[in-house]
Amino acid sequence: MCVGATPHDHHHHETPEGLSLTRRSFLKAGAAGAAGMSLAVAAPAVPALAHARAGRGHRVVDLTHRLVKTFPAFLGPQAITDQVLFTIENDGFYTKQWTFDEHIGTHIDTPGHFSPGGALVDALDPQTLLAPIAVVDIKRKAMDDPNAMVEPRDLVRYERRHGRIPRGALVCMNSGWAAKVGDGDAFRGGTGFPDLNFPGFSSDATDWLNAKRDIVGIGVDTMSIDPGNSADFAVHVSFLGSGRYGIENLANLDHIPAKGARAFVGPVPWEDGSGSPCRVLATVAGRR
Amino acid sequence: MCVGATPHDHHHHETPEGLSLTRRSFLKAGAAGAAGMSLAVAAPAVPALAHARAGRGHRVVDLTHRLVKTFPAFLGPQAITDQVLFTIENDGFYTKQWTFDEHIGTHIDTPGHFSPGGALVDALDPQTLLAPIAVVDIKRKAMDDPNAMVEPRDLVRYERRHGRIPRGALVCMNSGWAAKVGDGDAFRGGTGFPDLNFPGFSSDATDWLNAKRDIVGIGVDTMSIDPGNSADFAVHVSFLGSGRYGIENLANLDHIPAKGARAFVGPVPWEDGSGSPCRVLATVAGRR
Numbered sequence: 001m002c003v004g005a006t007p008h009d010h011h012h013h014e015t016p017e018g019l020s021l022t023r024r025s026f027l028k029a030g031a032a033g034a035a036g037m038s039l040a041v042a043a044p045a046v047p048a049l050a051h052a053r054a055g056r057g058h059r060v061v062d063l064t065h066r067l068v069k070t071f072p073a074f075l076g077p078q079a080i081t082d083q084v085l086f087t088i089e090n091d092g093f094y095t096k097q098w099t100f101d102e103h104i105g106t107h108i109d110t111p112g113h114f115s116p117g118g119a120l121v122d123a124l125d126p127q128t129l130l131a132p133i134a135v136v137d138i139k140r141k142a143m144d145d146p147n148a149m150v151e152p153r154d155l156v157r158y159e160r161r162h163g164r165i166p167r168g169a170l171v172c173m174n175s176g177w178a179a180k181v182g183d184g185d186a187f188r189g190g191t192g193f194p195d196l197n198f199p200g201f202s203s204d205a206t207d208w209l210n211a212k213r214d215i216v217g218i219g220v221d222t223m224s225i226d227p228g229n230s231a232d233f234a235v236h237v238s239f240l241g242s243g244r245y246g247i248e249n250l251a252n253l254d255h256i257p258a259k260g261a262r263a264f265v266g267p268v269p270w271e272d273g274s275g276s277p278c279r280v281l282a283t284v285a286g287r288r
Numbered sequence: 289m290c291v292g293a294t295p296h297d298h299h300h301h302e303t304p305e306g307l308s309l310t311r312r313s314f315l316k317a318g319a320a321g322a323a324g325m326s327l328a329v330a331a332p333a334v335p336a337l338a339h340a341r342a343g344r345g346h347r348v349v350d351l352t353h354r355l356v357k358t359f360p361a362f363l364g365p366q367a368i369t370d371q372v373l374f375t376i377e378n379d380g381f382y383t384k385q386w387t388f389d390e391h392i393g394t395h396i397d398t399p400g401h402f403s404p405g406g407a408l409v410d411a412l413d414p415q416t417l418l419a420p421i422a423v424v425d426i427k428r429k430a431m432d433d434p435n436a437m438v439e440p441r442d443l444v445r446y447e448r449r450h451g452r453i454p455r456g457a458l459v460c461m462n463s464g465w466a467a468k469v470g471d472g473d474a475f476r477g478g479t480g481f482p483d484l485n486f487p488g489f490s491s492d493a494t495d496w497l498n499a500k501r502d503i504v505g506i507g508v509d510t511m512s513i514d515p516g517n518s519a520d521f522a523v524h525v526s527f528l529g530s531g532r533y534g535i536e537n538l539a540n541l542d543h544i545p546a547k548g549a550r551a552f553v554g555p556v557p558w559e560d561g562s563g564s565p566c567r568v569l570a571t572v573a574g575r576r
Binding site: 058059060061062064065066067068069080082085088092093094095096097098099100101102103105112113114115116122126127129130233236264266267268269270271272273274275277278279281283 | 346347348349350352353354355356357368370373376380381382383384385386387388389390391393400401402403404410414415417418521524552553554555556557558559560561562563565566567569571
C-alpha cells in the first residue's frame with residue numbers, strides 16, 4: 001500500500017515502554033476504509049505554508065532558538081537525544097521521541113527551580129504569560145567583560161530613555177550573546193559548569209525591579225539569568241524565589257524595539273516541572 | 289551548606305549521556321562566593337505568583353491541558369516518562385528529564401507529519417502562530433455519535449450566526465470531549481488504536497475551508513483531527529498536506545467565545561520534529 005514498500009517489509013518499532021505498532025497493523029486499519037486508500041499515495045504535494053497575518057497592524061518576531069540536538073548545554077555535553085519512532089515510508093506517518101533536561105534551548109525557569117515550595121511549570125498563572133517587553137541593551141559592556149551584568153544603573157538609564165518599565169513587564173537583557181549560539185564553547189564562554197563566562201542579571205538589579213517595579217519575569221539571551229561566573233546563583237535564588245519566572249537563551253532581541261513589543265511565553269505545563277523548553281513570540285506594532 | 293545535608297552525603301546523579309554532576313562540585317563552586325552563601329538557606333519564602341495583566345482590556349484563557357504523565361495516549365499505554373535529575377535538598381536546585389512522543393498532550397501536528405516534504409515543527413511560519421479563533425460547537429451531535437464530525441453544514445451554520453471565518457483563522461471543534469481527559473478509555477473511546485471513538489473533522493469540512501476560506505489551521509478537543517473511527521486519516525493527509533497545521537487535545541474551549549478570541553500557539557521548534565507539545569493560550573476581550 002505504501003510507495004516504495006516491498007512485500008517482505010514488515011517494519012517494526014519499539015517504544016521505550018515496549019509498546020509496538022506494526023506497519024501491518026496500521027495499514028490493516030487503513031484497509032478497512034473505503035477503497036483501501038493509501039496514506040502515502042494520497043499525500044498531495046505540499047505548498048508553502050499558508051500565508052497568514054498576525055492581526056491587524058502587527059507582526060510576529062520569534063524570540064525562540066531552533067532546538068537543535070547540539071544546542072549548547074549548561075553542563076557541557078549534549079543534553080538532547082531523539083529517536084525516530086515511525087516513518088511515512090514504512091508506517092504512513094512520521095513521528096519522533098525526545099529525551100532532554102527541562103533546561104535546554106529557549107526555556108523557562110520557574111520559582112520552584114531553586115526554591116522549595118515555589119510554583120512549578122504547571123502552576124504558573126497564564127495571565128503572566130502575556131507581557132509587555134522591556135529590552136535592556138548591555139552589548140557594549142559585554143564586549144569588554146563576558147560576565148557583565150545588568151545593574152540598577154542600566155535600568156535607570158533604560159527608563160530615562162524609554163520611560164517607566166510597565167506593570168507586568170518581562171524585562172530582557174540583550175547582551176549580543178545570541179549570535180554565538182552555533183558554537184557551544186563560545187556561547188558558554190567555556191566547556192561547561194563551572195567553566196562558564198557570559199552576561200546575566202545582578203541581584204542588585206532584580207532586587208531593584210522587585211522593590212520599585214511590578215514585573216512578571218526577566219529574560220536573557222544567555223544560558224542563565226545569573227552571569228556565567230556566578231558562584232552563588234543569587235538571581236536564581238532571590239528573583240525566582242520571589243514568585244517570578246526567568247527565560248533563558250532568548251533569540252532575536254535585536255529585532256524588537258526596546259519598548260512596545262509584547263511577549264507570548266509558552267512553556268509546556270508538564271507535571272511538576274522545574275521549567276521547560278518554551279516558545280517565546282513577540283508581537284510588534286507595524287505591518288509585516 | 290544545604291539544609292538537611294549530612295557530611296557524608298555526596299549525592300551523585302547520572303544523566304543518560306553518562307555526564308555526572310556531584311553535589312560537591314556544585315557546592316564547591318558555590319563556596320567560592322562571598323560568605324559561602326547557602327543556596328537552600330538563602331531561598332526566601334515564595335509568595336503567590338506575581339499578579340499580572342494580559343494587556344489592557346484583555347484576559348488570557350489557557351487552552352492547554354496539564355501534561356500529566358498519565359495523559360491519554362493514542363496507542364493506549366502511557367507515553368511519557370520522567371526522571372528527577374537534581375533536587376534542591378541534595379544539589380541546591382531541582383530539575384527533571386522527560387521522554388515522550390511528539391504527539392502527546394495538547395500538541396501540534398505539522399504538514400510533514402503525514403506528507404513527505406511538508407514543513408516540520410522548526411519550519412512553521414511564526415506569523416501563523418497568532419490567529420483569530422473560530423469555535424465550532426458540535427457537542428449536541430457528539431452526544432449521539434462519538435465519531436461525530438464537523439461537516440460543511442456546521443461551518444455554514446457557524447457563519448450564519450457568527451459571521452465569516454476570518455482570514456488566518458484557527459478553526460476549532462468543541463465536541464465536549466475535553467471533560468473526559470481524566471479517564472483515558474473514555475477520552476479515547478476505547479483502549480487505544482485502532483479501538484478509538486471520538487469526534488473530529490470530516491475531510492469535506494477541511495476541503496470546504498481550504499477552497500472557500502483562508503485559514504492557518506484547525507484545532508480539536510479530542511486526540512485526533514480525524515474522528516476516532518477514521519480508517520484513512522483523511523484529514524491528516526489532505527489538510528496537513530495542504531501546508532496547514534492541526535492542534536489536538538485542546539482544553540477550555542467552553543471558556544472562550546465562538547468568535548473574537550485570538551490564539552497564541554507555542555510549539556517547541558525542535559529539530560525536524562513532526563509535531564510537539566504546545567502551549568496554546570487565548571486572549572479574550574474584557575477585563576479579568
